[in-house]
Amino acid sequence: MTAYISDDTRKVTTHRLVEMKQRGEKISMLTSYDYTMAQIVDGAGMDVILVGDSASNVMAGNVTTLPITLDQMIYHAKSVVRGVRRAMVVVDMPFGSYQGNELEGLASAIRIMKESHADALKLEGGEEIISTVKRIISAGIPVMGHLGLMPQSINKYGTYTVRAKDEAEAEKLLNDARLLEEAGCFALVLEKIPAKLASRVSQELSIPVIGIGAGSGVDGQVLVIQDMLGMNNGFRPRFLRRYADLHTVMTDAISRYISDVKNLDFPNEKEQY
Numbered sequence: 001m002t003a004y005i006s007d008d009t010r011k012v013t014t015h016r017l018v019e020m021k022q023r024g025e026k027i028s029m030l031t032s033y034d035y036t037m038a039q040i041v042d043g044a045g046m047d048v049i050l051v052g053d054s055a056s057n058v059m060a061g062n063v064t065t066l067p068i069t070l071d072q073m074i075y076h077a078k079s080v081v082r083g084v085r086r087a088m089v090v091v092d093m094p095f096g097s098y099q100g101n102e103l104e105g106l107a108s109a110i111r112i113m114k115e116s117h118a119d120a121l122k123l124e125g126g127e128e129i130i131s132t133v134k135r136i137i138s139a140g141i142p143v144m145g146h147l148g149l150m151p152q153s154i155n156k157y158g159t160y161t162v163r164a165k166d167e168a169e170a171e172k173l174l175n176d177a178r179l180l181e182e183a184g185c186f187a188l189v190l191e192k193i194p195a196k197l198a199s200r201v202s203q204e205l206s207i208p209v210i211g212i213g214a215g216s217g218v219d220g221q222v223l224v225i226q227d228m229l230g231m232n233n234g235f236r237p238r239f240l241r242r243y244a245d246l247h248t249v250m251t252d253a254i255s256r257y258i259s260d261v262k263n264l265d266f267p268n269e270k271e272q273y
């Protein structure tokens with residue numbers, strides 16, 4: 001196994017991500033929601049850490065990302081920022097915190113930035129939210145776009161299947177991507193769309209395009225950390241590569257602890273005062 005080792009300890013900035021795209025270096029991005037995990041992910045050399053609203057699913061056990069609140073996202077973001085030195089920390093704006101109008105979106109964005117000390121925000125949507133995106137960027141806050149499968153709109157789609165397979169939706173996605181770049185977004189996430197379309201978006205835009213279930217022709221990849229570490233046994237979409245089986249490792253360790261406690265093996269003489 002070859003590990004990717006970087007001795008570059010400089011903070012990752014929006015500018016550096018664009019440089020990475022220009023020189024063809026792929027961008028690595030993973031989610032984190034707490035201090036301990038963020039320390040490990042940052043220490044391993046991750047470029048971008050996303051405090052995703054997927055916290056609603058993997059941390060809180062909700063079926064969708066919709067219930068998570070602004071306060072809860074700020075709590076997760078603060079915890080992550082305390083554990084990170086080098087990676088750029090991007091925070092998802094939760095459902096309901098920016099769709100109303102530009103000023104409401106700006107107020108939510110400012111709260112996240114002021115209280116969490118994160119580096120940037122991510123919003124789902126294209127043309128429909130473009131004035132809010134511009135307003136947030138005009139306040140000096142870097143924005144990452146998110147198109148394709150947008151989990152905050154799951155009740156509109158009714159399914160988590162691949163998006164933009166037909167021509168009309170693909171055209172809309174291309175148009176939205178161009179609008180987000182023109183509005184000043186520093187990067188774009190494309191979720192669960194055909195690889196060919198994602199690759200075309202990446203070629204057309206000069207900002208980095210980061211994919212999840214969007215093939216290899218983009219400028220970087222993002223996954224939910226619990227999924228790629230194999231903590232979440234039931235979730236196995238085609239795009240997911242599991243780099244560990246932590247579900248088994250953790251269940252085994254916890255079972256051994258239970259046995260040791262029950263059998264009076266823990267603590268032993270050396271493990272007490």
Ligand code: KIV
Binds near residue numbers: 053222
């Ligand atoms: O919330 C999240 O984890 C995300 C990624 C799947 C891109 O938005």
